[in-house]
Amino acid sequence: KAGVTQTPRYLIKTRGQQVTLSCSPISGHRSVSWYQQTPGQGLQFLFEYFSETQRNKGNFPGRFSGRQFSNSRSEMNVSTLELGDSALYLCASSLDPGAPREYFGPGTRLLVL
Amino acid sequence: GNSVTQMEGPVTLSEEAFLTINCTYTATGYPSLFWYVQYPGEGLQLLLKATKADDKGSNKGFEATYRKETTSFHLEKGSVQVSDSAVYFCALSPMNYGGSQGNLIFGKGTKLSVKP
Numbered sequence: 132k133a134g135v136t137q138t139p140r141y142l143i144k145t146r147g148q149q150v151t152l153s154c155s156p157i158s159g160h161r162s163v164s165w166y167q168q169t170p171g172q173g174l175q176f177l178f179e180y181f182s183e184t185q186r187n188k189g190n191f192p193g194r195f196s197g198r199q200f201s202n203s204r205s206e207m208n209v210s211t212l213e214l215g216d217s218a219l220y221l222c223a224s225s226l227d228p229g230a231p232r233e234y235f236g237p238g239t240r241l242l243v244l
Numbered sequence: 245g246n247s248v249t250q251m252e253g254p255v256t257l258s259e260e261a262f263l264t265i266n267c268t269y270t271a272t273g274y275p276s277l278f279w280y281v282q283y284p285g286e287g288l289q290l291l292l293k294a295t296k297a298d299d300k301g302s303n304k305g306f307e308a309t310y311r312k313e314t315t316s317f318h319l320e321k322g323s324v325q326v327s328d329s330a331v332y333f334c335a336l337s338p339m340n341y342g343g344s345q346g347n348l349i350f351g352k353g354t355k356l357s358v359k360p
Contacts, residue, residue, distance in 0.1 A: 179344060235287035
């Protein structure tokens with residue numbers, strides 16, 4: 132079966148713009164979590180969604196938001212982009228929140244100029 | 245707070261050498277512990293996991309034992325191959341998030357290079 136899909140794979144934006152990233156989980160998986168990976172801060176948890184509800188949120192400013200649709204696909208949005216938002220954004224899916232995150236997507240690489 | 249510390253890399257080994265990557269953690273209660281691997285240009289893959297003290301996770305020749313007394317989860321492999329070259333991340337999932345294992349806290353990662 133298809134793995135976790137993330138689109139787009141690469142993005143270039145300028146400061147002040149906003150961006151939306153998409154994550155399609157493995158079929159049947161209803162829990163999606165998002166992570167930011169940067170050389171300086173490493174991997175950091177952004178948020179987690181299950182059944183269209185945000186269950187947990189990491190320590191990120193309100194410019195970072197997300198949502199989940201009834202088909203379990205999830206989007207994350209970053210408004211008023213800053214240079215420091217340049218990162219690889221990864222999502223992972225699982226059957227439910229209590230299951231380990233075994234399946235990650237390839238990530239979306241965002242470059243903010 | 246919760247945190248994970250793993251040995252700084254890069255680690256360079258010859259093929260068939262023994263591998264140890266140290267990982268220690270700070271957490272309240274009984275977190276679940278994980279090792280993830282990231283190959284160049286790819287996302288993360290779960291390598292192995294352990295959910296309680298003294299559990300041993302194993303996969304593809306890699307092993308790690310959950311040691312609560314030393315708060316450690318060191319990754320080991322008896323004989324590495326060139327194909328094991330990747331970045332390895334130790335991670336924990338705290339137990340105080342309604343049972344969720346999505347809130348992963350990662351170490352900084354250790355880059356492993358295996359030479360033929």
